[in-house]
Amino acid sequence: MSAENASLIRLEDYRPTDYLIDTVALTFRLHPTDTRIVSRLSVRPNPAGQTGAPLVLDGDDLTLVSISLDDAPLAQDAYTVSPSRLVITAPPQRPFTLTLETAVNPTANTKLMGLYRSSGVYCTQCEADGFRRITYFLDRPDVLSVYTARIEADADTPLLLGNGNLVEAGARADGGHFAVWHDPFPKPGYLFAIVGGDLDKVEDVFITASGREVKVAVYVEKGKSERARYALDALQRSMRWDEDVFGREYDLDVFNIVAVSDFNMGAMENKGLNIFNDKYVLASEDTATDGDYANIEAIIAHEYFHNWTGNRITCRDWFQLCLKEGLTVFRDQEFSSDARSRAVKRIADVRVLRASQFPEDAGPLAHPVRPRAYKEINNFYTATVYEKGAELIRVLKTLIGAQSFRRGMDLYFDRHDGTAATIEEFIACFAEASGQDLAAFSRWYEQAGTPRVTARGIYDAGNRTYTLTLTQETPPTPGQPDKHPMVIPVALGLVGADGREIALKTADGAPHDGIVVLDTAEKTITFSQVDSSPTPSLLREFSAPVILDIDLSDDDLLRLFAYDTDPFNQWQSAQTVATRIIRRAVDDIRAGRTPQTPDNLVHALAEFLDARATRDPAFAAQVLALPGESDIAREIGSDIDPDAIHVARKTIRAGLGRALADKLAALYNDLAVTARYRPDAAQAGQRALRNAVLDLLTAGDPTRGGALAQAQFDSADNMTDRIVALATLTHVAGLACENALAAFAARYADNPLVLDKWFSLQAMIAEPETLDRVKALLDHPAFSLSNPNRTRALVGSFAMANPTQFARPDGAGFAFVADIIIRLDPANPQLASRLATAFRTWKTLEPGRRAHAEAALERIAAATPLSPDVSDIVGRMLDRAL
Template sequence: MKDAQPHTVYLKDYRAPDYLVDTVHLHFELQPKATLVRSQLKIRRNPEAGEGLPPLQLDGVELELLSVSIDGELVPASRYRELPDGLSLPVAAPEFVLEIHNRINPEDNTSLEGLYLSNDMYCTQCEAEGFRKITYYPDRPDVMSRFTTTIVAPRQYPVLLSNGNEIARGTTEDGRQFVTWEDPFAKPSYLFALVAGDLQHVEDSYTTASGRQVKLQIFTEAKNIGKCDHAMRSLKKAMRWDEEVYGREYDLDIFMVVAVDHFNMGAMENKGLNIFNSACVLASPETATDSAFQRIESIVAHEYFHNWSGNRVTCRDWFQLSLKEGFTVFRDAEFSADMNSRAVKRIEDVSLLRTTQFAEDAGPMAHPVRPDSYMEISNFYTLTVYEKGAEVVRMIHTLLGGAGFRKGSDLYFERHDGRAVTCEDFIKAMEDANGVDLGQFRRWYSQAGTPVLEVTDAYDSASGNYALTIKQTCPATPGQEKKLPFHIPLAFGLLGADGRDLPLDAAGTTQMVLQITEAEQTFSFSGLTERPLPSLLRGFSAPVKVRYGYSTEQLLFLMRCDSDEFNRWDASQRLALMALEQLQRDYREGNKLQLQAELVEAYRSVLQNRDLDPALVAEMLSLPSEQTLAEQGEQIDAEAIIVARRFAREALAEALHDDLLACYRRLHTEKPYSPDAADIAERSLKNACLAYLCATGRADTLLLAQEQFRDAANMTDSAAALAGLVNHGDEAVAQSALDSFYQRWQQDTQVIELWFGLQSSSAKWGKLDKVRALMQHPAFELKNPNKVRAVIGGFANRNFTQFHCSDGSGFAFVAEQVVVLDKLNPQIAARLVIPLTRWKKYLGELGLQMKQALQSIMDTGKLSADLYEVVSKSLV
């Protein structure tokens, strides 16, 4: 456990490392409680770090030091200092070989950082600072070394893997086996990986554009070997896409993926040996939903794309984390858009950004895409760094165009291959390749918060001139009261009365990207014979909030006519938000609740439109979530939000019953399962209809759910039907379905995680007593992050109704679990506490109860650095 009051690390204090490590030879003798690690480091003075020979500072925590040698001579303990977080050694020469022997305990490593055991499989997680839990080392990303790794293990671990290419294997004198791996590419320690276990694998090959053969292997436990095909197909598609779109070929002879049940993240891009959370790589039609298939395709691509945007070119320090993560999230989003529905992918990404990242921007942990400081780096693996960082890269793509962006990325990879660099280096490559100045644009990396664009317009019928005036502001965030104007690309078009895009210039251009660079700007367009309706922020061209006084009629018009599919969806969301805000006002004022007829008819017209992509229809029919509603105003009235949304959903379900039923029956056909975009789209709309139908509570529609649950041939339909019964059905029927589902799938870890999450996130089913009961279930395991996220995270993040119970019991429960988890896995604890950090926005007693829950965590005493940072900043 780290100090309860960790020190703050500042970007401004960055110094180049005093010493570099040219090569690393690692030797592991694996034992559950006493793994012996021998490291041999070839070290030299960094010529860029200054004169003299300062002491060598190595990072190391939770290690048992056995011996230290320099150039083959044992160093007595009196000549070095063991520190709480490392080792300090005097240095006598500018170049030397350091050898360290130490012991570690993988079995008791519940933090899942460094080397640990998962289901009797050894595996590693070294990003961000896990390597220091393996051996003493300058554990920072700007120390890049060539690693050779030898793993020695008992024969019960027949598969021994590490980075690079295998160069030797054999048997020791005492009958153990060993394998040696050599990685020819220099890398930082956070990309080191080791896996040892009794595993099986599927194998394929890929021929690169230059004709090289690459062996592809996916390793997992024997029981899951039949669930690897989709990940393998996804990997090969990602390899081809990266060659075609970015010109990037894979560079080793082998690419390996390993599925691990106990993992804090989704996956890790270790050079040549990606380690995946099992939920993010294993799938079959019987056990994985459509969303899981698409998520796996995206994550497999993301980790593969890191081979260049993260591995071959990495970040100089952890403040530059978005250099690799934001860029790679943008790359995987574009890949997914090309593989599936581009509009729906954009909608999904923006929905996440608006509901969660915008909340992060407005909360106590708000930080720029490149933060200025941190207490615990694990807390900056955030949506701001990843998703907003990706939006920043997308804006560069929008400003430069596809060809210009490719020129910039080519120069970036060519200029910095094999180096650890900064966000400025990325921007500079884009500037130099295109002859542009992105100086003001850099503010996106240094200023926190979500900019707001206030848009007004004016039309002069006599001259045919139309003027669009845009004012930009950005709210204050912790440590940043005043913000300078951002450089914002605003894609837009103008619609005429017939619904067609109007020309914006003499060339007939119908869509432009306005470059907003000042606090207030006006853009004028001439030659218009009618007053146009602006379609603003097409494709969500910037991570901003746009305020324009659309009327109900104008939003209905955009829903029907806008050529931009994203903005058609956005208009449906704006219309729903207006209706839901009115319902909240009526509830607070004691008025009778009544849903706007315009919303009902708008949804009906969308439902009946057979020309639209069914997946887009499903998105347009989806009401904004409670979390989205909570982010709309300055204060959150949880009770009004819950009542308003439930009323609207039930009212829509009743009013559209016949249309929903007709659509459901049209799409509910028997055909073999396929995870292709067209079939996924049809299932998404069918199951959206079923969810609405179940919301009526009618016996005949709930019977549809029972029949679909009984007959489902794939997990998508089975889980959707089960959700309908759990969320809206009779308790006995729901319990029977849950029991049946568990009995069938109890041996499948990923399916049971879905089963847990479906219950804990249900407003009707997931009451606190049931959530506590789930934690006592034999299948639940507090040391397994996926199960913790499914049960506790499902309750705190997706069960808005029960988490916000008026007596505060939901808040107290989460606080109680966070304290327990902090002793086991600080990263998971720090992430689970986030829903409590918004307490200042909540009206009345709920806000005070949230604060009390946070204070109760602080009052327990010693906290991990991860948790202390989040709680202490939230209580200020």
């Protein structure tokens, strides 16, 4: 193996570990700078491993204090140790107990992996490989052990939490205290957790379907418990939903959630002790938007659902990560769909998929849902694994039907409970439950890239038939130049000239179920008894994660917008027309012409506002939100000029705003919410539409819209209306904007999570002065580069949500973000590597910007020292293969 590939880990090289660890007994003596951990590991040779092999334990920045085997000190010549590895040369070939004492400094742990201290709270983050920062261990997901943790601390740390159930607690002779937690369910080290601190809580009792009492609690910083009540409610609703929909009952006596302010991710599903970024727990009408409430609900559900899809059944190795993450994202999407609007949730999820995963699939970071190799696993917690992984579960359910899908899930839970499973084992359950051969479906897990489906239809009036031909092609991706056909379920319908749905019948007159499975390069199907030339509605409910190319005119699509019975395709049809119009506007701008807003889209939206907007406000808000600049860039594909896209979209929005001004103004007034604030779907939908109307009004008439936004900002009784008004004023600019920004900052000076919104808004202003504004905000008293939330809010928003300024023609935006990545990397490589992914579409830019982006990436690559996390991302960006 070459030096360049020395750290490469391949799926094909997987083999079982040589040793197993049946039980782990840990004692933590918490101290801010010198925490001691004693671990007693019950080790035995693995019958499936290599007999007589050395015992090689993982470590990361550890100090070994002592080591003994079967309670006898181990001779120095019997082992070798470094901060990253402990090797026992000739361990006994029988069960034995290995006792280790390690020392760590939680306060100095800026990587936020392993045991660290945040705002006076001790907490752990062990996924993917953080447990090795606590003690030397076989830190891999297929080593399942039963854990007991004794946590000792001084009196200033009164709360001591661990996995599982509390079995003992009491005082120590030195004035401190202890708590012992035992988790009876075997789990890998990445699911281990402890928390120590002085926190407030909200709590309740949940009664399971079988009648057991479970104590549920959410722990937060002092004085914030009232803002945790929605999270507690979401937890209990998640528990009930999982019982009702998947038949999964919770299995411990307690379920605890702890919110901390310094956290690299959204949350972590540690068994019975979820640790959350407080952004996804704390909420009140004055501090959280409707979107925040929805995110809290979804992420609480996601981490709880992991109890079965991730904890009780974990993944054999990290290549199977989508088995827990993609599956659990699907489950949380279904929960939110049932709790709110299924149609609106589907649209929102597809927006996220297209904005985050489609560019990943089309660029240098493309990888299969189950990658075949990696250098740094932290870089594969990606939209492909999560969002595309969820889409594959949806595809599977569509292919085999809801009843077979439920039988397959039940079989999976029964067969693999308490194990570390693989994708093959998962799919085998559904093949058995449905009686279908799913071998070809498995290609979705092996091939990177987004398939493009082309649809062409011919109507034969004489024979009253409509023939639809579908073809598919997946473009080459890094390391995969040749692609095989995927199994793509295309849900479809036919809409007649009168706007009515046409009953689908095959050529022989038999009823058709509306699903065409495209599993070859090309497939043709003929529908009979079609009395007039129909408009095909394809990929209903977005039945597969593909790009659809269909030969429909703008008027055809607007007919679907008016009459389609599938809400997703109603929305998609309008989006497709708007995308085409903005793309033509880009061409006009580049050619020196003035873009025009077509009358057909204006008339279609006017009729929609008159007839349907107030019937489903949340859906109407999605319709009024035109495709974003990144959506347009993705459709253009190459030689992208972000400034031209920005001007084109702004021009079309302004035209729509002017043409629809009277209707929008009346709707804005009619949609005012007078009842007390509630974050439920009905009120949230009403606010969403009113604020979408304000946005479009302001695009058409900045003076009029700015005045409305100012009045809304001044009178708002909730964060949703206040922050939207402020965002609208940032588009108007001028003194009113600056005054509103100052007023917002003064009002929320003591609330870091709300100030994150303030940082983010300013970072997304599409004007040349924004880069200087962002640089100045780095020195704001409330900003800290060491806090992931602050950094994502300011630098992440600039890099990932402000394409005109990040991709400035002079390269200054790229250079700034590169500087931050280099500065941040030594302290928090995970956060730095995630910022680096902002460059993922650099190759699609026009030549001048592309050269600046490449120079910035080369400068990052040349920085020393450079973490494996950032080196891996930047290397793949620059086509330096794994």
